[in-house]
Amino acid sequence: MNRITWSVVLLLAVGSVQSAQEAGAQTTIDVDAVGLSFVPPDVTIEVGDSVHWTGLAGGFHTVAQADDAGSLTFNGSGFHSPAAASEFTHTFAAPGLYFYICEPHAIAGMRGTVTVNVPVPIPTLSAWGATAMALMLVVAGTTLVRRRQRS
Numbered sequence: 001m002n003r004i005t006w007s008v009v010l011l012l013a014v015g016s017v018q019s020a021q022e023a024g025a026q027t028t029i030d031v032d033a034v035g036l037s038f039v040p041p042d043v044t045i046e047v048g049d050s051v052h053w054t055g056l057a058g059g060f061h062t063v064a065q066a067d068d069a070g071s072l073t074f075n076g077s078g079f080h081s082p083a084a085a086s087e088f089t090h091t092f093a094a095p096g097l098y099f100y101i102c103e104p105h106a107i108a109g110m111r112g113t114v115t116v117n118v119p120v121p122i123p124t125l126s127a128w129g130a131t132a133m134a135l136m137l138v139v140a141g142t143t144l145v146r147r148r149q150r151s
C-alpha cells in the first residue's frame, strides 16, 4: 500500500470521527427557599438546563439576578421571579457564573449562584470511521507479516 492510499484511509478514519452531544438531555435543578437561605445555594448546570426555585411563598422571597457576590440589588436586566410568585423557573442559554439574591433578604445573606457550563462533546466513531480503522489494522498486520516472511 503506497503513501497516497494510506493517506486516503487515514483521512476517512479521522474525518468520520464526529462529535455529538446528547440531544434533548436538558435537565432542571430544584432550589428551595428555606428560612433565609436558598438550598442548595450554589448549583452547576449545563447550557440549556433550567433552575426551578420553590418556596418563594407568594413573593415573600424573590429570585433576582445580581451583578456580583456582594450586590444587594437586582441588576435590572437579568432574570427575575414574577411578583407574588411561589415558584419560578429560568432556563440558562449562555455559559457563565450567575449571581442572584432574594431582594428582601439579600442583606441577611439570602443569595445563590448558578454556574452554567458548556457541555463536553462526546466523540463518536461512525460506521465509515470504524471500517477505515479496521482496514488500516488489517493492512498494517498484513504488511508486518510479509516483512517478517521476507527476512
Ligand SMILES: [Cu+2]
Pocket (backbone or CB within 6 Å): 036, 060, 061, 062, 102, 103, 104, 105, 110
Ligand atoms: Cu428571601
